[in-house]
Amino acid sequence: MTDSADIVVAGAGHNSLLTACYLAKAGYRCLVLDARHIPGGGAATEELLLPGFGIDTCATGHTMIRVNPALLADELGLIADYGLSYAEPDPVEQVAFPDGEQFTMWLDPERTIEEVARFSAADAAAYRRLLADYDEVKSIFSRWQFTPVGFGPSLAEMLAGHPRGQIWARRRQLSAVDVVRHDACGEPLGMPSQPLHERRALQALDVAGPVVHVRRRHELPALLESGNEERFAVRPRRVDRRAVAGRPRPENDQAAVRGVAHV
Numbered sequence: 001m002t003d004s005a006d007i008v009v010a011g012a013g014h015n016s017l018l019t020a021c022y023l024a025k026a027g028y029r030c031l032v033l034d035a036r037h038i039p040g041g042g043a044a045t046e047e048l049l050l051p052g053f054g055i056d057t058c059a060t061g062h063t064m065i066r067v068n069p070a071l072l073a074d075e076l077g078l079i080a081d082y083g084l085s086y087a088e089p090d091p092v093e094q095v096a097f098p099d100g101e102q103f104t105m106w107l108d109p110e111r112t113i114e115e116v117a118r119f120s121a122a123d124a125a126a127y128r129r130l131l132a133d134y135d136e137v138k139s140i141f142s143r144w145q146f147t148p149v150g151f152g153p154s155l156a157e158m159l160a161g162h163p164r165g166q167i168w169a170r171r172r173q174l175s176a177v178d179v180v181r182h183d184a185c186g187e188p189l190g191m192p193s194q195p196l197h198e199r200r201a202l203q204a205l206d207v208a209g210p211v212v213h214v215r216r217r218h219e220l221p222a223l224l225e226s227g228n229e230e231r232f233a234v235r236p237r238r239v240d241r242r243a244v245a246g247r248p249r250p251e252n253d254q255a256a257v258r259g260v261a262h263v
Contacts (some may be wrong), residue, residue, distance in 0.1 A: 005031035013041020014065075021076050062086070067142055126180070182202050 012034035093105040101208030117124035
């Protein structure tokens with residue numbers, strides 16, 4: 001280990017590693033320190049079961065990094081020099097409910113909308129409308145997410161210059177559930193973290209792991225089984241970047257999904 005460095009980075013998680021790589025590319029000598037012997041933090045891959053069988057320990061959703069200049073422009077050579085590629089499974093999400101019903105989400109948003117329509121035509125129309133609404137402003141949110149503070153206009157300034165910007169400025173003050181209920185005019189339909197077209201609209205609201213709730217069916221059916229002693233339920237008070245926040249309640253009318261999709 002070197003005893004001379006321009007910058008010492010505490011922790012070898014994915015955000016720290018990206019930061020150190022950019023600093024090194026700019027000519028700084030970086031020393032990255034971590035308490036564990038495996039780098040990557042929440043995005044680490046470990047052989048926990050058998051040799052050669054890699055497991056994403058924290059089941060991190062690689063969503064934000066897919067629209068990050070580090071990959072979009074391949075600024076660190078991860079694609080060209082190191083051969084990074086992503087498998088694109090389709091379907092990307094399968095939810096099994098306690099009553100035997102199934103809900104499937106696909107890479108194709110139209111196919112996903114058809115699936116939602118099996119449960120509710122109104123929800124399907126609301127879902128389509130929410131995706132279309134976000135398409136109009138998604139470039140603003142992407143620019144804001146990846147522009148360092150002080151190196152460009154604020155999000156409020158960028159939204160103020162868009163015809164529908166004030167609508168999204170107001171939506172950011174609401175919980176994701178309230179946006180879906182009052183703006184999309186439907187029952188709360190949360191979106192799994194994987195297909196990007198589903199995630200982007202709620203990312204704009206700083207939501208990492210929203211509730212999946214289709215006509216009172218939850219993404220975590222195991223928690224609702226009568227024999228599960230560790231089941232829980234929360235009535236959401238707010239949804240923020242990491243989790244659905246709420247007080248535990250005895251009734252199983254809402255389920256919370258912690259979000260780790262922050263790479």
